[in-house]
Amino acid sequence: MSSRGAESQLEDDMEKTTRRRFLRTAGAGGIGVAAAGVAAPAIAQANPEVKWRCTASWPKSLDTLYGAPEYLAKRLAEITEGKFQIQVFAAGEIVPGLQVLDAVQNGTVECGHTAPYYFYGKDPTFTFGSDLPFGMNTRMKNAYFFHGGGLELFNEFLKDYKCYGVPTGATTCQMGGWFRKEIKTVEDLKGLKFRLGGFAGLIMQKLGVIPQQIAAGDIYPALEKGTIDAAEWVGPYDDEKLGFVKVARYYYYPGWWEPGSNPWMLVNLDKWNSIPKHYQAAFHAAAQEAGMWMTAKYDAQNPHAIKRLAGAGAQLKPFPAEVMDASWKAANELYGEINAKNAWFKKVYDHFTAFRADQYLWLQVADYTMDSYMIRYRNAKT
Amino acid sequence: MSSRGAESQLEDDMEKTTRRRFLRTAGAGGIGVAAAGVAAPAIAQANPEVKWRCTASWPKSLDTLYGAPEYLAKRLAEITEGKFQIQVFAAGEIVPGLQVLDAVQNGTVECGHTAPYYFYGKDPTFTFGSDLPFGMNTRMKNAYFFHGGGLELFNEFLKDYKCYGVPTGATTCQMGGWFRKEIKTVEDLKGLKFRLGGFAGLIMQKLGVIPQQIAAGDIYPALEKGTIDAAEWVGPYDDEKLGFVKVARYYYYPGWWEPGSNPWMLVNLDKWNSIPKHYQAAFHAAAQEAGMWMTAKYDAQNPHAIKRLAGAGAQLKPFPAEVMDASWKAANELYGEINAKNAWFKKVYDHFTAFRADQYLWLQVADYTMDSYMIRYRNAKT
Numbered sequence: 001m002s003s004r005g006a007e008s009q010l011e012d013d014m015e016k017t018t019r020r021r022f023l024r025t026a027g028a029g030g031i032g033v034a035a036a037g038v039a040a041p042a043i044a045q046a047n048p049e050v051k052w053r054c055t056a057s058w059p060k061s062l063d064t065l066y067g068a069p070e071y072l073a074k075r076l077a078e079i080t081e082g083k084f085q086i087q088v089f090a091a092g093e094i095v096p097g098l099q100v101l102d103a104v105q106n107g108t109v110e111c112g113h114t115a116p117y118y119f120y121g122k123d124p125t126f127t128f129g130s131d132l133p134f135g136m137n138t139r140m141k142n143a144y145f146f147h148g149g150g151l152e153l154f155n156e157f158l159k160d161y162k163c164y165g166v167p168t169g170a171t172t173c174q175m176g177g178w179f180r181k182e183i184k185t186v187e188d189l190k191g192l193k194f195r196l197g198g199f200a201g202l203i204m205q206k207l208g209v210i211p212q213q214i215a216a217g218d219i220y221p222a223l224e225k226g227t228i229d230a231a232e233w234v235g236p237y238d239d240e241k242l243g244f245v246k247v248a249r250y251y252y253y254p255g256w257w258e259p260g261s262n263p264w265m266l267v268n269l270d271k272w273n274s275i276p277k278h279y280q281a282a283f284h285a286a287a288q289e290a291g292m293w294m295t296a297k298y299d300a301q302n303p304h305a306i307k308r309l310a311g312a313g314a315q316l317k318p319f320p321a322e323v324m325d326a327s328w329k330a331a332n333e334l335y336g337e338i339n340a341k342n343a344w345f346k347k348v349y350d351h352f353t354a355f356r357a358d359q360y361l362w363l364q365v366a367d368y369t370m371d372s373y374m375i376r377y378r379n380a381k382t
Numbered sequence: 383m384s385s386r387g388a389e390s391q392l393e394d395d396m397e398k399t400t401r402r403r404f405l406r407t408a409g410a411g412g413i414g415v416a417a418a419g420v421a422a423p424a425i426a427q428a429n430p431e432v433k434w435r436c437t438a439s440w441p442k443s444l445d446t447l448y449g450a451p452e453y454l455a456k457r458l459a460e461i462t463e464g465k466f467q468i469q470v471f472a473a474g475e476i477v478p479g480l481q482v483l484d485a486v487q488n489g490t491v492e493c494g495h496t497a498p499y500y501f502y503g504k505d506p507t508f509t510f511g512s513d514l515p516f517g518m519n520t521r522m523k524n525a526y527f528f529h530g531g532g533l534e535l536f537n538e539f540l541k542d543y544k545c546y547g548v549p550t551g552a553t554t555c556q557m558g559g560w561f562r563k564e565i566k567t568v569e570d571l572k573g574l575k576f577r578l579g580g581f582a583g584l585i586m587q588k589l590g591v592i593p594q595q596i597a598a599g600d601i602y603p604a605l606e607k608g609t610i611d612a613a614e615w616v617g618p619y620d621d622e623k624l625g626f627v628k629v630a631r632y633y634y635y636p637g638w639w640e641p642g643s644n645p646w647m648l649v650n651l652d653k654w655n656s657i658p659k660h661y662q663a664a665f666h667a668a669a670q671e672a673g674m675w676m677t678a679k680y681d682a683q684n685p686h687a688i689k690r691l692a693g694a695g696a697q698l699k700p701f702p703a704e705v706m707d708a709s710w711k712a713a714n715e716l717y718g719e720i721n722a723k724n725a726w727f728k729k730v731y732d733h734f735t736a737f738r739a740d741q742y743l744w745l746q747v748a749d750y751t752m753d754s755y756m757i758r759y760r761n762a763k764t
Contacts, residue, residue: 078663079461137753139681142674147682173748235748254752281460285667292524292670299521300529303740306747324755358685360760365688366555366617368753370636371519371745373706378742
């Protein structure tokens with residue numbers, strides 16, 4: 001299909017829908033200045049050498065998710081004239097991608113970049129770091145973490161795991177994944193072997209899905225051989241690198257389990273407390289700049305990737321209304337069950353969902369109305 | 383009206399809508415370290431004292447817009463252990479709010495925090511710093527500036543004004559303003575004396591509106607006396623502080639002239655080039671962290687403010703479709719006229735609008751579909 005043809009096809013699909021609607025720690029050791037004979041202010045200004053290792057949950061090829069801790073590390077080195085260095089390692093170089101929390105908690109590394117929901121087996125409360133299925137979108141999550149008490153609350157939870165953490169941007173709303181067969185009814189989900197990340201597998205089980213936990217690099221061969229029937233990763237730009245379009249053409253949306261999923265930088269709490277306050281300040285600023293950079297990269301690259309994927313044969317499909325509604329119902333049932341037995345989950349759930357209600361009330365006024373107008377105009381090509 | 387009653391009224395309004403569519407500069411002076419007898423690395427690490435003044439276009443009471451340069455200044459001071467200080471001044475303390483560009487350009491101050499579109503009279507190209515009417519939303523603007531070449535292009539333009547600049551977050555989609563009378567048709571706009579910011583006045587003129595340029599503090603009395611018929615500022619949280627609800631009850635949306643308007647930190651180019659690279663790095667990181675903080679503050683506070691405003695009697699109204707369509711048409715006519723005679727405008731316009739087309743294509747797939755579902759669920763109160 002020509003590029004133009006692919007775009008037209010995509011637009012047709014969309015129109016229909018719109019109608020339907022960084023080993024060792026030097027720690028704080030080695031102040032790199034000849035202290036004797038220097039006036040007091042010079043010592044106060046000195047930057048101690050700190051070298052940290054960061055183990056990521058991602059392969060280097062994902063220059064979005066892996067790019068975020070790299071961006072943070074580069075900026076931090078620039079600000080401190082190379083004195084505070086974080087070296088980032090890909091998944092598997094130090095520990096496997098799904099063991100980042102353990103590695104940070106036990107001090108194997110000083111920090112790690114990961115999706116907190118990978119650790120929902122330790123406690124489902126971890127999902128709130130990434131996102132609650134049917135949670136909040138990208139902007140709402142920043143509002144929740146930085147002005148809604150979310151960051152403080154989640155860090156209170158993280159203390160039991162000897163971690164301090166900050167979210168670093170979001171993947172934006174994810175896609176629902178690649179399916180070898182069309183999903184027309186809830187019935188079509190029964191017995192489906194579906195690779196998906198995190199906590200959402202517990203919801204999918206209620207719908208008859210058999211959730212599969214498979215690391216990024218192993219998904220493609222499993223889908224190709226038919227060992228699994230479907231797989232989700234993130235969205236067009238990342239998914240394209242993993243090659244799914246070649247083996248499963250139906251590309252569903254939206255990924256309701258991750259409306260605005262946040263990767264986090266987790267730092268061993270003792271290591272965090274060992275660095276000077278001005279290094280903590282630099283870390284915070286660089287982390288949020290890196291987050292903005294990553295989110296914006298997704299937004300800049302996804303449009304091009306979705307067009308290329310459509311050109312390569314991807315068939316874009318919204319999840320049927322009955323699948324969305326059954327998923328919503330199953331999600332809320334699960335939340336009720338966990339709230340009844342997990343005090344941490346309930347505490348964060350109540351806090352998170354109260355914030356969510358107000359967010360969607362306001363969203364529909366200005367931003368959603370404006371976005372709707374612009375989408376309509378664009379589809380009408382006037 | 384009780385708070386609950388106000389929320390119900392607001393929800394009723396929204397449901398209808400959803401149904402209808404779905405120093406003075408120390409410069410680089412005074413390196414604060416006794417250089418003689420100190421090993422070379424100590425000098426490289428030393429932080430020189432830099433004190434800048436920042437004049438803002440905002441009164442202190444607007445803790446969102448004014449809060450952003452304050453947040454930036456605080457973080458920069460923390461990172462540099464108090465060596466790089468920026469003191470922020472409110473509009474009128476050094477120069478009036480609409481003279482920030484001149485003050486930065488001629489070196490009266492080292493930097494200023496403002497909305498570039500205030501200076502569209504010098505060159506309409508300034509509007510692209512803030513936003514193009516019917517431009518792009520908050521996330522799209524970050525994507526455009528940081529991954530679409532927008533930042534480099536706008537800074538090329540700014541060189542003629544001896545400035546270097548960075549956007550620091552966005553106001554999010556603004557509201558359309560406060561009107562003393564209902565706007566039911568395009569005809570109702572004829573002769574309307576409407577206070578509105580920036581470049582959009584040129585578009586409104588084509589619709590018969592008589593645009594008024596009035597500084598923030600003077601808008602309320604003008605509206606109260608009936609000297610003007612309508613006024614827009616930003617959105618619920620900021621507008622509430624200015625008290626408009628007491629004198630004009632119809633609150634229209636969306637503010638199509640500012641779908642994701644960015645305030646900028648503008649720095650005198652010579653001053654920017656005089657500071658060490660690691661200060662520039664710290665500045666960049668702190669600026670983007672401040673931007674995230676400001677955008678998130680709008681998102682966190684606007685829901686509460688809109689409920690309070692509804693409780694105080696605000697009547698929320700979407701602009702009628704014919705007003706939106708006439709505005710869109712008038713905007714594009716104006717862009718055609720300016721493109722024919724202003725090479726800078728045309729260059730940025732073509733670059734900006736090409737990026738925009740892809741953004742709205744992609745938006746409607748995952749994020750918009752998910753937001754739509756969540757809004758629908760909320761309204762159904764299931």
